[in-house]
Amino acid sequence: MINTPGPSRKWDFHRYGVSLSKFIESDIEMVRQWRNTPKISQQMLDKTYITEKQQQAWYQQLIQDESQQYFLAYFKEQAIGVVSLTKIDRLGGTAEPGMYIYNDDFLNNIVPFCVAFALNDFAFEELQLKRLYGKIYLTNRASIRFHEASGYQIDKHDKNTGLQIIHLDKHAYNFAKQKITQFIRY
Amino acid sequence: MKTINDIFAESLDIPLADVTDDLSYQAIAQWDSTAHMVLIGAIENHYDIMMDTDDIIDMSSVAKAKKIIKKYQQ
Numbered sequence: 001m002i003n004t005p006g007p008s009r010k011w012d013f014h015r016y017g018v019s020l021s022k023f024i025e026s027d028i029e030m031v032r033q034w035r036n037t038p039k040i041s042q043q044m045l046d047k048t049y050i051t052e053k054q055q056q057a058w059y060q061q062l063i064q065d066e067s068q069q070y071f072l073a074y075f076k077e078q079a080i081g082v083v084s085l086t087k088i089d090r091l092g093g094t095a096e097p098g099m100y101i102y103n104d105d106f107l108n109n110i111v112p113f114c115v116a117f118a119l120n121d122f123a124f125e126e127l128q129l130k131r132l133y134g135k136i137y138l139t140n141r142a143s144i145r146f147h148e149a150s151g152y153q154i155d156k157h158d159k160n161t162g163l164q165i166i167h168l169d170k171h172a173y174n175f176a177k178q179k180i181t182q183f184i185r186y
Numbered sequence: 187m188k189t190i191n192d193i194f195a196e197s198l199d200i201p202l203a204d205v206t207d208d209l210s211y212q213a214i215a216q217w218d219s220t221a222h223m224v225l226i227g228a229i230e231n232h233y234d235i236m237m238d239t240d241d242i243i244d245m246s247s248v249a250k251a252k253k254i255i256k257k258y259q260q
Binding site: 017104105106108109110111112113141142145147148149179180183184185186 | 211212215218219220221222223225226236237238239242243244245246
């Protein structure tokens with residue numbers, strides 16, 4: 001598995017010690033294996049197993065689709081997870097962010113905030129979006145706390161899916177993140 | 187005087203009796219990313235220290251926390 005940056009690697013955004021690099025073709029098999037690991041797939045809304053053929057087809061569609069951007073997240077030059085912006089609506093100024101940390105060494109500390117904040121800053125500053133939407137399970141207490149600490153506000157609860165719809169506005173985000181970024185001293 | 191174990195118990199919202207040197211962030215659900223940052227803030231305030239981010243990341247157990255705090259107090 002390739003999890004260190006190679007010569008063809010391009011950094012698209014760097015902040016809080018995290019570098020984001022858009023998927024390149026050589027990433028997608030590693031990402032497929034990460035995504036199919038039960039600890040990751042169980043977090044997904046779509047938990048189905050992804051085959052090599054499906055992954056290749058998805059990637060070919062992704063590189064032509066301006067409404068989606070997927071990145072490998074690097075911390076200390078090591079690929080530790082995946083972040084994404086989907087349903088990017090440039091006119092409406094919205095998108096849906098996604099994130100998972102594959103490397104367990106970087107869970108449950110400040111690094112998930114570094115990764116999420118790098119993606120949020122990219123969305124609000126580089127793409128000039130105004131609002132991010134998310135869906136989280138009410139049973140995932142850690143996720144709820146994480147998103148609240150990041151400035152997300154709760155919209156509504158979908159009783160059919162058990163999902164909570166949440167949103168993040170730029171102003172609320174910039175206010176909330178200060179409490180965490182004061183500890184990011186790179 | 188408040189001890190490091192008291193700070194862990196308050197920040198993670200767990201009984202003091204559950205705070206042992208072996209307690210690590212992979213072991214209990216209460217020690218999530220958000221609780222970790224509450225814990226770091228409480229430690230820095232109590233000991234009047236400012237830790238490097240790498241130490242904040244490395245603080246993965248009570249024993250490691252004690253070792254890291256000691257480094258800043260020397």
